[in-house]
Amino acid sequence: xxxxxxxxxxxxxxxxxxxxxxxxxxxxxxxxxxxxxxxxxxxxxxxxxxxxxxxxxxxxxxxxxxxxxxxxxxxxxxxxxxxxxxxxxxxxxxxxxxxxxxxxxxxxxxxxxxxxxxxxxxxxxxxxxxxxxxxxxxxxxxxxxxxxxxxxxxxxxxxxxxxxxxxxxxxxxxxxxxxxxxxxxxxxxxxxxxxxxxxxxxxxxxxxxxxxxxxxxxxxxxxxxxxxxxxxxxxxxxxxxxxxxxxxxxxxxxxxxxxxxxxxxxxxxxxxxxxxxxxxxxxxxxxxxxxxxxxxxxxxxxxxxxxxxxxxxxxxxxxxxxxxxxxxxxx
Numbered sequence: 001x002x003x004x005x006x007x008x009x010x011x012x013x014x015x016x017x018x019x020x021x022x023x024x025x026x027x028x029x030x031x032x033x034x035x036x037x038x039x040x041x042x043x044x045x046x047x048x049x050x051x052x053x054x055x056x057x058x059x060x061x062x063x064x065x066x067x068x069x070x071x072x073x074x075x076x077x078x079x080x081x082x083x084x085x086x087x088x089x090x091x092x093x094x095x096x097x098x099x100x101x102x103x104x105x106x107x108x109x110x111x112x113x114x115x116x117x118x119x120x121x122x123x124x125x126x127x128x129x130x131x132x133x134x135x136x137x138x139x140x141x142x143x144x145x146x147x148x149x150x151x152x153x154x155x156x157x158x159x160x161x162x163x164x165x166x167x168x169x170x171x172x173x174x175x176x177x178x179x180x181x182x183x184x185x186x187x188x189x190x191x192x193x194x195x196x197x198x199x200x201x202x203x204x205x206x207x208x209x210x211x212x213x214x215x216x217x218x219x220x221x222x223x224x225x226x227x228x229x230x231x232x233x234x235x236x237x238x239x240x241x242x243x244x245x246x247x248x249x250x251x252x253x254x255x256x257x258x259x260x261x262x263x264x265x266x267x268x269x270x271x272x273x274x275x276x277x278x279x280x281x282x283x284x285x286x287x288x289x290x291x292x293x294x295x296x297x298x299x300x301x302x303x304x305x306x307x308x309x310x311x312x313x314x315x316x317x318x319x320x321x322x323x324x325x326x327x328x329x330x331x
Contacts, residue, residue, distance in 0.1 A: 035320075035323045035324055036323075038322065038323040039319055039320065039323040042319040042322060042323065044315050044318075044319065045315055045316050045318065045319020045320070045322075045323075046319075047315075048311075048312040048313070048315040048316040048319070049312075049316055051308065051312045052309070052312050052313065052316065055128060055132075055305070055308070055309055055312075056132060058125050058128070059125045059126070059128040059129045059132060060129075062121065062122060062125040062126075063122055063125055063126045063129070066119070066121070066122045068118075068119035068121075068122050069118075069122070070118065070119070070122045070123045070126040070277075070279050071118070071277040071278070071279070072118065072277075073113065073114070073116040073117030073118035073119070074113075074117040075116065075117045076102065076117065077102070077104070077107070077109070077113050077117040078113060078114070078115055078116060078117040079112075079113060079114070079115055079291070079294070079295055080095065080098055080099065080102075080104075080109050080112050080113045080117075081095050081096050081098060081112045081295070081297055082095070082109065082110060082111055082112045082297055082301075083095035083099055083107075083108050083109055083110075083112075084108065084110060085108055109121060111124055111297070111301050112295070112297050112298070112301075114287060114288070114291075114298055115287075115291060118277075120284070120297075120298065120301060120302075123279040123284060124279075124281070124284060124301060124302055124305055126279045127279040127280040127281045127282075127283060127284050127302065128281060128305060128309070130191065130264060130274065130279070130280040130281070131261045131264065131265070131280070131281055131306065131309055133191075134194075134198070134257075134260040134261050134263070134264045135257040135260060135261060135313065137195060137198055137202075137260065138198065138202055138253070138256045138257050138259070138260035139253045139254075139256075139257065141198055141199055141202045141203045142202070142203055142205075142206040142249070142252065142253040142256055143206075143249070143253065144203075145199070145203035145206075145207070146202075146203030146204070146205070146206025146207045146209075146210060147206060147207075147210050147242075147249055149164055149168070149203065149207035149210070149211075150206065150207040150208065150209065150210020150211040150212075150213075150214065151210055151211075151214055151237050151241060151242065152164065153165060153207070153211045153214075154210065154211035154212070154213070154214030154215045154218065155214050155218055155233065155236075155237055155241065156233075157215075161211075168204055168207060168208075171200065171201055171204060172201070172204050174201070176197055176201055176263065177267075177272075179197045179200055179201060180193055180194065180197045180267055180272050181272065183196055183197060184272055189271065189272050189273060189274070189275050190273070190274055190275065190278075191273075191274060193272070194263070194264050194267055194273055197263075198260060198263070202256065202260060205252065205256060206249070206252050206253065206256065209248055209249070209252045210245060210248075210249065213244075213245040213248055214241055214245065217241055217244055217245070218241065222240060223236060223240055223241070226240055247324035248324075250320060250324065251317060251320055251321045251324060254313065254316060254317030254320055255314070255317045257313045257317070258310040258313050258314050258317075261306070261309060261310055261313070262310060264280065264282060265280070265281050265282035265285065265306055266282065267282065268280050268281075268282025268283045268285075268286060269282045269283075269285055269286045269289075270286075271286070281302045281303075281305060281306045284298075284299075284301075284302035285299055285302050285303055285306070288300075288301075288302065288303075
């Protein structure tokens, strides 16, 4: 039986456009590129990210460029309602004629003034810096303390896990308000006492998540293979376990941010946080609440900024959860 004769032209190279199509089909996207692509497709999360960036920019820029100080006021300008240029001609945000009564024809306060004549526009964005500081602090504490406790406790187990979990249970049994009150007695009401309270208790939720993930992964084949090859415990934790739980760590950190912001605002509202003339959103809400029946804008404006900030972080955290683990969206 004779073999068929092969012609040289039977092996002609494919056309260039076919090669181009094949080259595009085999390009692989990295994990972070996939996460960013899924996050961009989530419009609510993307809008929330933009809102957070805008609030961050305003909180940094406004106190720097404003002609008014957040801690100083003009007593003649006390309790002025919001007044916006150009928009006032439509009858909205025109100051209700109070500017004209005081002879302030060319004066504008976008958010009005408080009972001491301080510009609420500047004080709101200066106070937002404290809320964003709380957000940054919550992430740092979760990443350092919470993740470290969870990784060590879950990986080593035994007596180490037993001891660390008892420490967490003791700390978790003490209410945050009690810790802050004790710190206020030792220190003074302010940002330092709230910072220490978050450092003491703010990482407990993260440690539980990290420990649960490590317990699920540490008996997997790739961990057993690393041990067999002689890898040290530190190398296994940093190079094998941490990358596999990093998505859950980021998600949990984002969900802890609104809680930290609310904690600061609540403590400032009841007098255990920052004290006037320092500004935070909680301080502004507490001061505005005293004049709620006369000047509602004093409490409505900082409350609205606080609500938008907390809601944006919550929606962004939900979007990141779906981006890092698309299967969660189906559950």
